[in-house]
Amino acid sequence: MSDFSALQSALSGLMAHRRAMEVIGHNIANANTDGFTRRRVDLQPAGATAAAGVWSRNTRSGDGVNVAGVTRMREDFLDLRTRRELGTNGSVQQLSKVMDQIEALMPEPSDTGLAARLSEFWGAWDDAAAQPGDLSVRSAVLQQADALTRTLNNIASSLAELRVSLASDATTLVAQVNADSARVAELNESIVAATGAGVDAADLEDQRDLIIDRIIAQTGATTRRQDDGSVDVFLGGGTLVRGNRSEALAVVPGGPLDPPYTGTGLQKTEVRWALDGYPVDALSGRIGADLQGINSVAPRYLQQLDSVASRLVSDLNTLHRTGKGLGAGDVNLDFFDPAGVTAGTIALSASVIGQPSRIALASGSGGQLDSSLGHAIAALVDSSTGADALHRTLIGQLGVDVQSAQRRADVQSKITTQVQSDRRAVIGVSLDEELTNLVATQRAYEASARVMTAVDQMLDILISRTGVVGR
Amino acid sequence: MSRVTSFSSSALMLADVFDAQRALTRAQSQIASGKKVQKASDGPAEVVASLDSRAQLRRSEQLDRNAGVARQWLAASDGATQSIIERVSAVRSLLIQANSAPSGPNTRTAIADQINSLRQSLIESANTTVLGRPIFSGTAGGQLAYDSTGAYLGDAGTVIVPVTRAVNLQVARTGPEVFGVSNPSDPANGDLFQMLTSLSQAVMNGDSAALTAGLSKLDTATDRVQRVQVELGSRLNQVNDLRSAAAANDTELKAAISQLEDIDLAEATIAFKSREASYQAALQVTARIIQPSLLDFLR
Numbered sequence: 001m002s003d004f005s006a007l008q009s010a011l012s013g014l015m016a017h018r019r020a021m022e023v024i025g026h027n028i029a030n031a032n033t034d035g036f037t038r039r040r041v042d043l044q045p046a047g048a049t050a051a052a053g054v055w056s057r058n059t060r061s062g063d064g065v066n067v068a069g070v071t072r073m074r075e076d077f078l079d080l081r082t083r084r085e086l087g088t089n090g091s092v093q094q095l096s097k098v099m100d101q102i103e104a105l106m107p108e109p110s111d112t113g114l115a116a117r118l119s120e121f122w123g124a125w126d127d128a129a130a131q132p133g134d135l136s137v138r139s140a141v142l143q144q145a146d147a148l149t150r151t152l153n154n155i156a157s158s159l160a161e162l163r164v165s166l167a168s169d170a171t172t173l174v175a176q177v178n179a180d181s182a183r184v185a186e187l188n189e190s191i192v193a194a195t196g197a198g199v200d201a202a203d204l205e206d207q208r209d210l211i212i213d214r215i216i217a218q219t220g221a222t223t224r225r226q227d228d229g230s231v232d233v234f235l236g237g238g239t240l241v242r243g244n245r246s247e248a249l250a251v252v253p254g255g256p257l258d259p260p261y262t263g264t265g266l267q268k269t270e271v272r273w274a275l276d277g278y279p280v281d282a283l284s285g286r287i288g289a290d291l292q293g294i295n296s297v298a299p300r301y302l303q304q305l306d307s308v309a310s311r312l313v314s315d316l317n318t319l320h321r322t323g324k325g326l327g328a329g330d331v332n333l334d335f336f337d338p339a340g341v342t343a344g345t346i347a348l349s350a351s352v353i354g355q356p357s358r359i360a361l362a363s364g365s366g367g368q369l370d371s372s373l374g375h376a377i378a379a380l381v382d383s384s385t386g387a388d389a390l391h392r393t394l395i396g397q398l399g400v401d402v403q404s405a406q407r408r409a410d411v412q413s414k415i416t417t418q419v420q421s422d423r424r425a426v427i428g429v430s431l432d433e434e435l436t437n438l439v440a441t442q443r444a445y446e447a448s449a450r451v452m453t454a455v456d457q458m459l460d461i462l463i464s465r466t467g468v469v470g471r
Numbered sequence: 472m473s474r475v476t477s478f479s480s481s482a483l484m485l486a487d488v489f490d491a492q493r494a495l496t497r498a499q500s501q502i503a504s505g506k507k508v509q510k511a512s513d514g515p516a517e518v519v520a521s522l523d524s525r526a527q528l529r530r531s532e533q534l535d536r537n538a539g540v541a542r543q544w545l546a547a548s549d550g551a552t553q554s555i556i557e558r559v560s561a562v563r564s565l566l567i568q569a570n571s572a573p574s575g576p577n578t579r580t581a582i583a584d585q586i587n588s589l590r591q592s593l594i595e596s597a598n599t600t601v602l603g604r605p606i607f608s609g610t611a612g613g614q615l616a617y618d619s620t621g622a623y624l625g626d627a628g629t630v631i632v633p634v635t636r637a638v639n640l641q642v643a644r645t646g647p648e649v650f651g652v653s654n655p656s657d658p659a660n661g662d663l664f665q666m667l668t669s670l671s672q673a674v675m676n677g678d679s680a681a682l683t684a685g686l687s688k689l690d691t692a693t694d695r696v697q698r699v700q701v702e703l704g705s706r707l708n709q710v711n712d713l714r715s716a717a718a719a720n721d722t723e724l725k726a727a728i729s730q731l732e733d734i735d736l737a738e739a740t741i742a743f744k745s746r747e748a749s750y751q752a753a754l755q756v757t758a759r760i761i762q763p764s765l766l767d768f769l770r
Contacts, residue, residue: 032478052537103510109732119529126533130540130632131602135614247536326612367610367628374538382532382636399515406512417486419477428476435765439759 003065003462006455009046012064013448016043019067020441024434029428035210037072038429044068053415072202076225078423079209082416086213087220088286089416094289095297096409098166099402102301103160108395113401114155114308115258115395117148118388122381127372129361134325138356142348149346150308156344159302163294167269170290171251173218174271177287179231180215184208188230189244205229215240222285225288236281238273246275261299264342270296290453291451304394305343312387313341314379323360330358346401478546482759484757493749498743507734514731525752527755528724531717534634538714539631551599552649552700553604554671558589558596559693562667563686565589569674579674586671590664594621597646609645616646623653634695635713640706644699651692659685663692 022039030036047063107113124144128137178325187208195202197409212233215221221235226243233241240247254268283291313336320335334349352358361374380386511518569582597617608616608625616625623646630643633655647653647662654661659669659681666688673681693703 099512103512106510108516109508109525115522115526119526119533123533123536126537126633130537131604133604134602146619158584202481211580241558255679297632362610367626368612368626370602370610372631375631375639378533379633379636388526391712392519392526395511396519398519399511399513402512403515414486417483423485424476424479424482425474428478430476432765433474435769438602439769 003459004043006253007452007459009062009064009446010452010455011453012046012066013103014445016041016067017445017448018443021438021445022439023070028431028434028438031434034211036204036429037074037202037206037427040071040073040182042071057101063119070200070202072205073427074209074422075183075426076428077221078419082419082423083216083223084411085416085419086217089412090217090285091220091289091292092405092408092412094286095292096290096405097406098162098293098357098404101162102159102298103398103402105162106301106395106398107153114148114151114391115388117144117151118391119381122143122378123376125295125361125378128359129371129378132361132369132371132374135356136375138359138361142352142354143347143358148312149348152343152346154306155305155344156302156340159298159343162300163266165253166298170269170271170287170294173251173287173290174249174251177218177240178213178231178248178274181240181248181416184211184231184241185216185246188241189457190242192230201229204439210403216285218285218287219290220282236282236283238278239457249280250274251261257295257299261296263425264299264303266299266302275340301394302343304390304397306341306386306388308394309343309346310341311385311390312336313338313346315383316377316385318444319373319374319377320360322364322386324361324362324364325358326368330360331364333358333360335359337381456459475672480633480762484499484753484760488750488753489756491746491753494673495743495746498739498746502732502736502739502743504702505734505736506732507739508732517731521728524724524728524731530636530722531721531724534717537632538634538637538710540602541640541642541710542707544606544630544632545703545710547599547601547606548643548703549700551596552696552703554596555649555696556693556700558593559663559696562586562639562670563689563693566670566682566686566689569685570679571727579677581676583671586667586674589620589621590667592670594619595666596735597650607646607649609643617650617664620670621653621662623662634710635717638709638713640704640710642706649696649699651695655687660688666692675694717765730735748770 023041024038027038029295030038040379043065045062045064046066108115109114117314120152121144123142126143127132128141131137149414191201191204191208194204208400209232211221212231215233216223220242221233221234221240224232224234231241232239232243235249238247240249249271250273252270252272253269257264257266271283271287271291272278273280283319301457316335317338321332324331333351335352337345337347337349340346362368362374363376366372381388383389481744500509506518508514509520565582565585569579574582594617597607598615600606604618605625607613609625609626610630611626613624613736617623625646627643627645627647629641630637632642633639651662651666652665653665658665659668666685669687670682670689672678673685
């Protein structure tokens with residue numbers, strides 16, 4: 001044991017604590033960096049005998065302290081949990097937004113919505129029936145019918161526009177996910193190389209974790225950490241990232257919608273693997289919600305709206321054909337165009353458009369100014385199976401759906417905030433803690449310096465003052 | 472014990488402050504709009520019920536307008552039948568005058584002329600119109616129910632106006648129902664106008680037997696017109712009764728809609744105040760928690 005070993009111990013203390021202060025400084029500097037994982041310096045005593053022999057005698061006091069490593073404070077369990085919630089959260093938040101937009105297309109109760117249009121339409125029939133000979137009152141029926149069909153057309157085309165904007169959102173997000181996957185593959189490669197070379201890759205890992213979180217929020221993917229330090233990302237049955245390779249996704253138009261929405265005649269949108277063209281199963285996250293909006297939510301309401309339109313057309317035409325207009329030949333006419341039985345295509349028939357005198361207010365057997373058919377059509381408003389009742393059912397259904405989507409989004413947002421907060425409690429920087437550590441480290445540094453001074457003074461006595469007796 | 476980091480606590484506090492702010496905004500918008508249900512998701516059951524009530528109310532307002540039309544028809548019929556009865560009774564007095572005392576040809580011609588002119592004004596009454604349409608012509612088109620010769624131009628159709636969901640009211644009678652059915656082969660037993668033509672002829676001729684028979688037929692005709700007047704008059708009362716019952720129902724509907732959609736201002740204001748207080752409290756507490764750190768106490 002050298003006389004100078006105590007100096008070496010003090011030096012190791014100075015160096016270790018300087019390293020610790022550097023790490024604390026890094027933590028404090030990144031206190032507000034998103035995705036930053038705090039580091040901790042692991043110290044271990046140096047020079048202690050690793051395994052004591054039976055006959056060995058150890059009188060050594062140790063060689064000071066070593067920096068064993070810098071640990072990234074991360075818990076895999078919390079990562080898994082947070083990521084699962086992130087995927088679900090991305091999905092339900094987007095779905096709730098889609099529902100809100102659909103609800104905004106059908107503002108009820110109001111004086112301008114479809115319900116009000118329907119009421120005014122039926123009322124116009126009663127008013128016309130009160131003065132069957134008056135062309136201006138008859139024209140009002142055509143005007144109200146026009147307003148009604150336009151309202152239906154508008155809602156239908158807005159739903160179609162919503163599907164288009166969701167598809168473009170999905171396309172943008174898929175492009176972002178592709179870029180992110182490629183970046184994760186690159187980072188995997190860098191991290192494996194750095195770890196192999198013994199270089200600190202913590203900052204790269206933070207970056208990778210942040211990007212993976214983003215991929216998961218968009219797609220609901222899952223991850224697995226490999227032994228070499230890389231992270232694989234799985235999506236459904238496929239692999240988005242494996243080691244330093246990534247697979248691209250693509251948004252492609254599919255065929256007709258699946259049942260029960262095939263009848264709407266709309267095309268579906270799918271996300272497929274770019275390489276082999278297989279559809280991605282179990283897609284969740286925001287992209288999954290976009291696809292759900294395109295392929296089932298919007299079509300569901302369009303279908304219900306279509307049934308309102310087709311009920312209007314069939315109810316009106318069935319009655320209207322039995323009646324007659326003012327002119328001699330104005331019999332057996334359609335009121336709505338029988339070809340347009342969807343919300344998007346409902347329109348007045350060419351037989352009556354611009355020709356109020358041809359509207360049938362008289363029953364087939366009645367006189368020219370008979371009004372019984374007009375009143376009978378106006379009474380359709382009370383039909384329990386009519387367009388109004390169907391529309392009310394639609395609005396009730398929509399309200400329940402929007403409400404439940406909002407509740408799921410609210411609950412999920414609380415859960416997500418909670419798990420993210422749990423994770424941040426582990427990975428995040430607490431300034432109080434860092435300052436406490438800083439104080440402790442600073443004191444330890446000072447103490448090591450003091451030890452060095454003490455040893456120095458001791459050696460000074462030995463070197464300068466010893467053997468000078470009688471000098 | 473879990474660690475509390477500045478990131479985790481600020482994220483949670485921010486989420487809570489946002490929640491409080493959202494609740495405050497919602498309470499504020501409810502008060503500003505006066506509606507607690509502004510869109511379907513605010514209360515699906517309430518919205519469906521309110522849509523139903525609104526549709527019923529609009530239907531009821533429509534039926535009210537229909538009732539207005541029915542009243543016009545019935546009032547016009549009432550006026551027309553009243554003047555018809557008055558003129559027929561004037562004819563009756565003339566007939567009695569002609570039949571009671573022997574009179575000269577001049578007097579008889581004068582009486583016959585008066586009967587003829589009364590007949591013309593009766594035809595005018597028979598052509599009474601409402602909303603540009605003759606009330607006694609059934610459902611036929613055209614501007615007249617009877618032409619100047621007294622021939623019926625209308626048809627046998629009934630004019631129906633729905634005044635409630637259940638009641639389709641017949642608001643007019645056709646010419647033949649009011650004035651009798653014309654009889655080309657036997658004018659004396661035909662409709663009122665034919666009868667008057669043959670009676671004025673009888674006065675000219677001094678045909679006492681025909682006059683006596685004519686008087687009783689005239690009474691039958693008056694009875695018929697009176698029956699129509701009473702019938703349509705009672706319908707007018709019926710319309711008023713039905714609509715006042717419906718008006719009571721409308722008031723209930725409006726109350727129901729208001730209850731479903733509108734806020735209770737006192738309740739909403741209290742809710743707003745309490746949310747405002749909790750929002751401010753959240754802000755203050757958050758500000759206090761975020762501020763201090765160990766830095767404030769270390770030198």
